[in-house]
Amino acid sequence: MKFERRRYLTQNIAKILIWMAALSTMAVMALIVFQVLWEGLPVLSLSFFLDSPRSMGREGGIFSTIVGTFALTIVAILFATPLGVGTAIFLWEYTREGRISRTIRFGIGCLAGVPSIIFGLFGFVFFVIYLNMGWSILSGGLTMAALILPTIISATEEALKAIPYSFREVSYSLGGTKWQTVTRAVIPSALPGIFTGIILGICRSIEETAVVILTAGSSLLIPTSLFSPVRTMSVHFYILSREGISMEMAYGTGAALILLVLIVNTVANWLLSRYVRKKA
């Protein structure tokens, strides 16, 4: 009887603790988002999005930083996706578990743990100085691609692992070559997982700051080519608040950033569920 009561008590305490853990996580997230939106939303207006910054960002809008964010992210994704997906396919479909694949995986793991400022420094030394690409969309995008590569590789690899071996066997048994099997029987089913990895990469490069400052510069001009320097929204936010230019505009930028990430995720989820529904 006593034991029964203790069991009941333990059960209830555990339930309360777990609820508290989940609720406090939610609370912290809600608080951050709420604070930024509370301060930033009043600043947002159509002209805030469509005007370029004036007098260091104290006035005007954030148009050029939105362009910068998109340009940098697109370049990063264009480089990182084929490389990352290719590496994952190599690791999972083309090599047996062995020294080579273990070494590559170890390298990817290390890469994922390297602080972004180190990536920034590498990009600065290698792309900006050594390859003489200067502070530019290209330098920034390439460095960012290196930064998000591990995310895309592991997401793709997880997605490939989840595809039953039998799909591959069916494809081979119908006379498929390895390449046909990978591209026709495996990848279509793994696409949602790969896509999730790419979305994580997009969000990461939208929010990243250190890499951009060191490799893409902080120009407020609208870029004209891949070799133009740019400032992304995150960097704009950082400079506005750090250098005390305008807290008001900083919060406005922050709110716009949060909205952008929300939109990207919502659209991605919608596309994903549509794709999955179409297949089922």
Add this chain to the structure above:
Amino acid sequence: MSTGNKIAVKDFNFYYGSIQALQMINLDIKANEIFAILGPARSGKTTFLKSLNRLTDLVHGASHTGTILLDGEDIYAPRISLTQLRRRVGIVFDLPIPLPVSIYENVAYGPKLSNKTQKKYLDEIIEKALRSAFLWDEVKDRLHTSALRLSGGQQQRLCISRILALDPEVLLLDEPCSGLDPISTASIEETLSRLKKEYTIILVPHNIQQASRVADRVGFLLEGKLVEEGPAFEIFTRPKNKKTEDYISGKFG
């Protein structure tokens, strides 16, 4: 074939690493017969089937000695095209494995691999394949819906049509009814008996009764060895080997 032997297996040994899965198999399979392979679990039935179209090549560390001839040609010879071989010798697995695409795309998968993508041509062979597997009437109005929505029996017949769309010569069937209800099983068995006019069928039945219903000849595998083979009627009524008799009468299995 003048000799009537579609497949000739000679002194065939098969190994997974150091484990021997098949021992000294000698067997002739005639064209247009249903040959059933009986045997308890882990006796090497699936390995035998998969070595007939070299799906065993996918297993790391697999090796073999001896020869398997298809129409007198060594299928392990270096000049043999693997993709070609697997089209000629098609396999249906024990569980239906529809790919997560439409019914149409499942059947079109094989032909498309060899670049046959003309819609009119595909429509034709897909209808023919689905008719041959007796699935056409049930699915003709929903060819472009997901194959995953079919019942288990329909999925397995879909897998058979997927193979038939390649116009193979030999059909390997590995317990094709193991996950199915009696009605679906009956429809697949009926399908098999009609298909044998055009194809050579090697079947691992999911029970002895099934073998007795459909097989022309039967072989009994035990621990990787072909204990006995012969016409179905003889094996079921007058098995020569004591172990075969025990297995058929249900003393073990």
